[in-house]
Amino acid sequence: MKRLFKLSVGVYYYLQSSYKMWNVRRSQEDDLVYTTKANVQIGVYPGRKPESPYDFIVKFREPNKRERTPAHVHSIVEMYVKHAFNPQLTLRLKEHILLMLASIKPINYFPPSLQYFKPEHIEPFKELDRVGEFTAEFMLVVTELMAIQEKTNYPEGSLTESLYKSFGVKDRFSVIQKAVLKRLG
Numbered sequence: 001m002k003r004l005f006k007l008s009v010g011v012y013y014y015l016q017s018s019y020k021m022w023n024v025r026r027s028q029e030d031d032l033v034y035t036t037k038a039n040v041q042i043g044v045y046p047g048r049k050p051e052s053p054y055d056f057i058v059k060f061r062e063p064n065k066r067e068r069t070p071a072h073v074h075s076i077v078e079m080y081v082k083h084a085f086n087p088q089l090t091l092r093l094k095e096h097i098l099l100m101l102a103s104i105k106p107i108n109y110f111p112p113s114l115q116y117f118k119p120e121h122i123e124p125f126k127e128l129d130r131v132g133e134f135t136a137e138f139m140l141v142v143t144e145l146m147a148i149q150e151k152t153n154y155p156e157g158s159l160t161e162s163l164y165k166s167f168g169v170k171d172r173f174s175v176i177q178k179a180v181l182k183r184l185g
Helices: 002-028 072-085 087-103 123-130 136-153 159-166 172-181
Strands: 031-035 041-046 056-061
Touching: 031 136, 041 136, 056 136, 072 087, 072 123, 072 136, 072 159, 072 172, 087 123, 087 136, 087 159, 123 136, 136 159, 159 172
Parallel strands: none
Antiparallel strands: 031 041, 041 056
């Protein structure tokens, strides 16, 4: 009887530690949020910022490439590339993004889900896919996730919105510098 009890205790502790290890691995794996038509996977990982327990990190993986983390500066530089190709359409994309940013709400769950994006939002901006590294679809999804992250961690924060409002209005240097330094200045 004593052996059976010890065996039961051993199995209990084994299962408990296995469950804890599974949870640690689970929190280190990404949660896929969206896959673009070009098969770019956009996912999130739990973040570590103390501002919110729902912090997350956005990452993406293009086919046969390593995983990367998008930054504000990538989006803004991409917008300038697209603007050189088709200024009017890029400014319409900017206005669409500003509408999206105004509707984003902080979240209290993980993983986040897209709040505004719909696949039909891509169509008017398809022409912009001819230039740059990222498609309009990718830009819309990643910018929305970065905005959700910002609103969750800093409900009064507005860096993303500020960058897009400055795009096409202020000089390139000051907008890119703001994106690199990550401050509203």
